[in-house]
Amino acid sequence: xxxxxxxxxxxxxxxxxxxxxxxxxxxxxxxxxxxxxxxxxxxxxxxxxxxxxxxxxxxxxxxxxxxxxxxxxxxxxxxxxxxxxxxxxxxxxxxxxxxxxxxxxxxxxxxxxxxxxxxxxxxxxxxxxxxxxxxxxxxxxxxxxxxxxxxxxxxxxxxxxxxxxxxxxxxxxxxxxxxxxxxxxxxxxxxxxxxxxxxxxxxxxxxxxxxxxxxxxxxxxxxxxxxxxxxxxxxxxxxxxxxxxxxxxxxxxxxxxxxxxxxxxxxxxxxxxxxxxxxxxxxxxxxxxxxxxxxxxxxxxxxxxxxxxxxxxxxxxxx
Amino acid sequence: xxxxxxxxxxxxxxxxxxxxxxxxxxxxxxxxxxxxxxxxxxxxxxxxxxxxxxxxxxxxxxxxxxxxxxxxxxxxxxxxxxxxxxx
Numbered sequence: 568x569x570x571x572x573x574x575x576x577x578x579x580x581x582x583x584x585x586x587x588x589x590x591x592x593x594x595x596x597x598x599x600x601x602x603x604x605x606x607x608x609x610x611x612x613x614x615x616x617x618x619x620x621x622x623x624x625x626x627x628x629x630x631x632x633x634x635x636x637x638x639x640x641x642x643x644x645x646x647x648x649x650x651x652x653x654x655x656x657x658x659x660x661x662x663x664x665x666x667x668x669x670x671x672x673x674x675x676x677x678x679x680x681x682x683x684x685x686x687x688x689x690x691x692x693x694x695x696x697x698x699x700x701x702x703x704x705x706x707x708x709x710x711x712x713x714x715x716x717x718x719x720x721x722x723x724x725x726x727x728x729x730x731x732x733x734x735x736x737x738x739x740x741x742x743x744x745x746x747x748x749x750x751x752x753x754x755x756x757x758x759x760x761x762x763x764x765x766x767x768x769x770x771x772x773x774x775x776x777x778x779x780x781x782x783x784x785x786x787x788x789x790x791x792x793x794x795x796x797x798x799x800x801x802x803x804x805x806x807x808x809x810x811x812x813x814x815x816x817x818x819x820x821x822x823x824x825x826x827x828x829x830x831x832x833x834x835x836x837x838x839x840x841x842x843x844x845x846x847x848x849x850x851x852x853x854x855x856x857x858x859x860x861x862x863x864x865x866x867x868x869x870x871x872x873x874x875x876x877x878x879x880x881x882x883x884x885x886x
Numbered sequence: 887x888x889x890x891x892x893x894x895x896x897x898x899x900x901x902x903x904x905x906x907x908x909x910x911x912x913x914x915x916x917x918x919x920x921x922x923x924x925x926x927x928x929x930x931x932x933x934x935x936x937x938x939x940x941x942x943x944x945x946x947x948x949x950x951x952x953x954x955x956x957x958x959x960x961x962x963x964x965x966x967x968x969x970x971x972x973x
Contacts, residue, residue, distance in 0.1 A: 820902070821901050822901035822906060825899070825906060826906060829908075829915065835913050838911055841908070845897050846897070849899040849901075853901070
């Protein structure tokens with residue numbers, strides 16, 4: 568039933584992918600190279616993902632926000648449904664397994680499939696181990712790490728590349744897992760990033776010259792910036808980013824940061840893990856400096872602004 | 887004497903004097919201001935409505951009439967959103 572399989576490593580976990588379609592595994596694994604274990608790491612758990620691709624008569628699908636979920640208390644299963652049922656995913660918490668049935672037309676959704684089938688279920692499992700997923704870049708400067716949280720397209724990767732040029736180190740450019748051990752820490756997620764031609768041009772001195780290309784191109788951050796990759800960092804500040812015409816930073820009250828972060832980070836899930844996620848994010852906002860950051864991609868001034876505001880002279884929250 | 891208590895499926899966090907409430911079954915969340923947070927924190931089922939109204943009047947230096955009006959309007963909203971139960 569599942570003739571093809573692939574294994575992914577993430578921190579202390581092993582993820583086994585089983586599918587009836589090799590091209591699906593290529594899609595899932597191409598965009599998601601997770602940080603491998605160190606040689607001496609013990610394995611805390613293994614997860615199995617079983618994915619059936621079925622022929623369907625739909626038109627080619629594009630990713631949309633068409634999503635619903637339901638939690639089955641008796642079976643301890645979370646059902647996720649995307650694209651009007653073209654993708655059905657069951658997360659079995661007890662078996663640490665995921666069962667997905669997807670229409671072949673959805674293979675055209677590309678990287679979104681990785682998010683729906685792999686990242687979201689994995690984030691559900693890892694909450695049990697005290698690891699909380701966040702859609703954020705994380706950069707470290709002189710031992711202090713800053714989370715830059717924002718929706719896709721708000722410039723997380725661009726900020727990451729820009730600050731690395733100014734001497735910052737990279738923990739994650741888009742997705743990270745957070746955990747608490749007295750303080751709060753972020754650990755890197757995928758080591759690949761997707762960038763547009765426009766962004767590429769901005770960083771051609773690092774990435775090299777290239778001809779124009781459509782859509783986005785994948786770059787392997789760990790290869791390009793091997794000396795700037797960090798496995799994890801202690802979270803000092805949280806920045807909620809938005810696009811703007813100037814570099815500007817405002818300190819936020821923890822509840823304002825929490826409300827905004829929650830709407831970004833919340834994953835619909837079973838009630839117990841929703842509770843723990845809520846608790847975790849609230850405590851994170853209470854225990855780090857929270858800001859709203861508008862940036863215009865002038866990284867010289869952004870670097871100075873961040874250092875002065877966050878590390879040297881933190882201001883009071885704006886009420 | 888009527889009384890109300892917070893529904894079990896509601897998780898809440900207080901930050902200074904404001905709160906964020908989350909219905910863990912639906913994913914909907916609500917933000918309460920300082921007065922709402924004060925009332926919410928007292929909706930433990932051990933105090934009836936009149937006792938909480940007196941507490942609100944004392945804490946916010948207002949009349950019992952005004953506190954009662956604000957309290958009942960707030961309770962009505964919480965009930966509509968199924969955030970509280972009648973005890």
